[in-house]
Amino acid sequence: MQQHLTASHFFGMIFLLMTGFTGSAQEAFEVSVDRNSVRTGEQVQVTFTLKNIKRSIDAPDIEGLKLLFGPSTSNSTSIFNGTRTSERTYTFTYQVTSKSNITVPAFELRGSKSPLKSKAFTIQVTPRGQTSKGGGQRDLGNVACIIEASKRNVHIGEPLTVSFKIFNRANNLDVRNYTIPETPGFWKETVETSEPRWEPQIISGKRYNVATVRTMVLFPQQTGTLIIDGFDLVGYMRTSFFDGQNVTASADPIKITVTPLPEPIPRSFLGSFGRLRVSAEQSQRECSTNEAITLDLTFSGEGNIKFIQDPDLNWPGEFEVFDPEVIDRVKITENGETGSRTFRYVVIPRAPGDYAMPLPSGQWFNWRTNAYSTLNANPLKLSVNRNDSAAAGPVNYNAKTDVQVLNQDINFIHTEWSGPCLPKTRWDLRKPLTASLLAIGPMLFGLSAWVRRRRNEWEQNPKSARKRKARQNVRKELRAARNQVNTPNAFYPALGSGLEQYLLAKLEWNSSQMQRDALLVELQTHVPNLVASWKTLLDDLDLARYAPAQVLQPNDMLQKAESLVSETEKAWNA
Numbered sequence: 415m416q417q418h419l420t421a422s423h424f425f426g427m428i429f430l431l432m433t434g435f436t437g438s439a440q441e442a443f444e445v446s447v448d449r450n451s452v453r454t455g456e457q458v459q460v461t462f463t464l465k466n467i468k469r470s471i472d473a474p475d476i477e478g479l480k481l482l483f484g485p486s487t488s489n490s491t492s493i494f495n496g497t498r499t500s501e502r503t504y505t506f507t508y509q510v511t512s513k514s515n516i517t518v519p520a521f522e523l524r525g526s527k528s529p530l531k532s533k534a535f536t537i538q539v540t541p542r543g544q545t546s547k548g549g550g551q552r553d554l555g556n557v558a559c560i561i562e563a564s565k566r567n568v569h570i571g572e573p574l575t576v577s578f579k580i581f582n583r584a585n586n587l588d589v590r591n592y593t594i595p596e597t598p599g600f601w602k603e604t605v606e607t608s609e610p611r612w613e614p615q616i617i618s619g620k621r622y623n624v625a626t627v628r629t630m631v632l633f634p635q636q637t638g639t640l641i642i643d644g645f646d647l648v649g650y651m652r653t654s655f656f657d658g659q660n661v662t663a664s665a666d667p668i669k670i671t672v673t674p675l676p677e678p679i680p681r682s683f684l685g686s687f688g689r690l691r692v693s694a695e696q697s698q699r700e701c702s703t704n705e706a707i708t709l710d711l712t713f714s715g716e717g718n719i720k721f722i723q724d725p726d727l728n729w730p731g732e733f734e735v736f737d738p739e740v741i742d743r744v745k746i747t748e749n750g751e752t753g754s755r756t757f758r759y760v761v762i763p764r765a766p767g768d769y770a771m772p773l774p775s776g777q778w779f780n781w782r783t784n785a786y787s788t789l790n791a792n793p794l795k796l797s798v799n800r801n802d803s804a805a806a807g808p809v810n811y812n813a814k815t816d817v818q819v820l821n822q823d824i825n826f827i828h829t830e831w832s833g834p835c836l837p838k839t840r841w842d843l844r845k846p847l848t849a850s851l852l853a854i855g856p857m858l859f860g861l862s863a864w865v866r867r868r869r870n871e872w873e874q875n876p877k878s879a880r881k882r883k884a885r886q887n888v889r890k891e892l893r894a895a896r897n898q899v900n901t902p903n904a905f906y907p908a909l910g911s912g913l914e915q916y917l918l919a920k921l922e923w924n925s926s927q928m929q930r931d932a933l934l935v936e937l938q939t940h941v942p943n944l945v946a947s948w949k950t951l952l953d954d955l956d957l958a959r960y961a962p963a964q965v966l967q968p969n970d971m972l973q974k975a976e977s978l979v980s981e982t983e984k985a986w987n988a
Contacts, residue, residue, distance in 0.1 A: 441466045443523045443530035451538040452510050455646040455664030457482065458537065460518070462504045467525060471504040474521065478512030478539070482591070482648055507660060509646060513541045556583045559592075559647050559665035567671045570637050571686030572781040573717065573750050574670065575605075578628045578645050580663070582612070583620065586652040587661070592627055595643035598957065599672075600632040601718070603746045631750055633718050634672040635956065643667045675779050680786060682776035687717035688750070690778050692791045696771060699794075702801040706762050709771060709794075711738075714754035719744055722755050725774035732765040732798075763798040771796055884919035888912055888979055892972065899968040902958070906968075910955035913975060917948075920986065941985045947978055 442465035452458050458479070462471045473481050484506035491500045510516070516537040523530045557580075564575040578594055612623040634640060644665035652658035675686070684690070690713065697708040713722050720742060729735050736759065744753035763769070771794040777786045891912025898905040921936055930952065937945050951974060958971070 441525045441527070441530060443467065443521075443525070443532055445518065445521055445532040445535075447518070447535075447537060450535075451540065453540045453664060454510055454513050455644055455662075456510050457648065457660065457662030458508050458510060460506050460508060462506075462521075464502045464504075464523070466500055467502070467523065467530075469523065473506045476508065476516070476518060478510065478514075478516035478537075479508035480511050482507045482509050507648075509648070509662070510537075510539060512539055515539050557581070557587060557647070557649065557651070557661050557663045559645055559663045561642060561644065561665050561668050563642070563668055563670065566669070567673070568634060569673055569675060569686060569779065569781050569784075570634055571675075571718070571779070573631050573633050575748055575750065576630050576632055576642060577626050577748075578665070580610075580625045580627060580647055581615075581617070581622045582625075583622055584651060586658075587623075588650045588652070589625075589647065590650055591648045593646045594628050595645050595667075597630070597632055597642055599636050599640040600634055602633070603631045603718075603751060605629040605631065605746050605748055629748055631746055632670075634670065637672045637674045640670045640672055641667050642670065676784070676786070680777040684776045684778040684789060685717065685721055686779040686781055687715050687719075688780070688782050690715035690717065690780075690787070690789065692774055692789055694771065694773055694791050694794050696794055696796065698796075700797045700799070701763065702799050703763055703766055704801055706760055707796070709759045709761055710756050711759070711774060711791075712754050712756040716750060716752050718751055719753050719755050720751075724757055725776075727772040727774065729761075729772055730763075730769050732763055732767070732769075734762040734764060736760045763796070766798045766800040769796045769798065770794070884916050885979075885983055887919065888916035891915065892976055892979075896972060899972065902968060906955055906958035906971075909972065909975060910952070910958075913952070913955070913979075916979065920982075941982055944978065944982055944985060947981075951975060951978060 442463075444463040444465075446461050446463070448459040448461070460476070460479075464471070471485065473484060475481075485504040487505075488503045489500070490502075491498065516539055518535050518537060520534040521532045523532075560579045560581060562577045562579060565572075568574055576597075578592075580589065580592070607626075607629060610625040610627045612625050615622050615624045632642075644667045646665070647661075647663040649661050649663075650658055651661050693712045693714070695710045695712070701707050711725065713719060724738055724740075738757040738759045741756040741758060742753070744751060744755070773791040773793065774789060775791075776789050778789060779785075780787045891908070895905055895909040895912060898908055917933060917937070920940070921933075923936075934945055934949055937948060941948075951971075954971065
């Protein structure tokens with residue numbers, strides 16, 4: 415009997431092993447993180463554990479966390495006391511974007527019998543601290559990110575070079591992704607470089623491989639303390655041929671102190687530069703009336719040369735001048751921005767004589783000497799001779815693209831007329847119609863002469879012509895901006911430039927006078943009720959260059975700009 419029972423037990427155990435568990439396994443759902451304390455920009459892994467549940471998990475949205483990749487999954491099965499338990503995990507890797515603590519909410523999952531709910535918990539977040547220039551001589555660990563700035567104290571408009579670097583002590587780091595921060599308050603130019611490559615560097619007695627992933631030249635556009643936020647790295651470091659681990663690194667933000675320019679700022683202010691000079695060159699020193707020549711004004715130096723606008727020149731009234739062609743020869747390097755900007759004018763003298771060609775003047779701030787310097791240029795002369803072929807007839811220059819001299823014979827007045835004519839009775843001075851025509855005729859002639867004279871004055875005065883065409887030109891700029899609404903990086907600068915040129919034209923200012931505070935003060939004189947709207951719009955456009963998501967969408971901002979321009983036209987000097 416005892417032998418029989420032993421055999422029964424043995425075969426029963428075999429049966430259980432072959433048929434699996436007989437007990438009912440309990441379902442469970444849990445959410446956990448690999449660490450409860452992190453810094454802004456670092457990486458954290460969130461794991462969803464499903465016990466005895468055959469379901470898949472999609473990455474949930476968690477406020478304060480940005481999904482990087484995942485999921486990575488694992489499965490396991492165990493049998494204990496005849497009960498079979500299966501466990502499946504889904505792990506997602508997030509990046510911490512919040513500067514304050516993050517609450518991971520409770521998640522609900524549908525089980526076979528009833529819904530299952532996880533527990534909510536909090537992740538402690540420590541904001542990124544500040545570091546000394548270039549990261550100092552601190553211990554960087556195995557992987558680190560550093561922001562290096564060429565200067566920490568600058569004047570407004572003075573450029574600084576900022577480099578974003580990755581430091582790695584091993585040779586087995588695979589850089590998966592890195593995030594370059596926005597630079598609010600700066601105008602930025604990216605230095606075009608080849609693909610980043612690792613170069614050896616000794617720091618605190620330790621050998622690192624260093625790669626520069628981005629270099630920018632920044633021009634501060636406002637005073638005060640500006641923050642360049644840290645940038646973040648996501649990579650994969652192999653520990654063996656078949657295995658490895660995800661790694662993250664975050665650079666600390668840096669502060670840039672921007673001081674205002676010394677007072678008083680010259681009225682004819684051109685901008686801030688390390689070097690600036692102007693040269694002038696004309697195609698001819700002698701020409702004839704109605705003959706086109708070119709005048710090249712070239713600004714060259716060190717700084718944001720592309721900020722220089724068409725100078726306000728005092729052209730002789732006898733000259734017809736076309737809008738200049740702008741030619742840029744600018745190079746952006748790790749040492750800053752250097753090069754030249756040329757304004758090429760086509761000029762047509764309408765009267766003979768000896769003329770002095772107009773040259774730009776003004777002052778610029780030299781950040782190397784911390785003082786203002788005066789712009790000087792060598793004077794140019796132009797001798798204009800009378801064009802004999804044009805003396806016989808009038809000049810038709812209604813179309814600026816085609817200047818033509820009309821040679822026509824002078825027709826003598828015949829005192830005797832043998833051809834048909836109107837009856838004399840029609841021109842009887844005693845009749846009301848004849849008297850009215852004779853009275854109105856001289857008035858119309860005088861009015862026509864006045865209109866022609868005013869038109870010539872307007873054409874000879876570039877500022878007046880600019881002001882009159884301001885509305886027409888801004889419409890063109892708005893249409894051009896509309897064509898780029900799907901490209902925010904091009905749309906916002908185009909719209910901002912068009913609106914600024916419109917305001918400069920309305921105020922009859924040149925670009926060197928484009929100081930935001932002075933502009934708003936002057937607008938107070940003409941459109942006091944719209945000053946606040948203009949300030950908001952211009953500030954939003956500045957912000958949009960660096961953080962488009964924080965302002966109105968392109969179509970909404972374009973509509974706001976069009977409406978504000980229309981209101982300005984109605985209210986201007988009303």
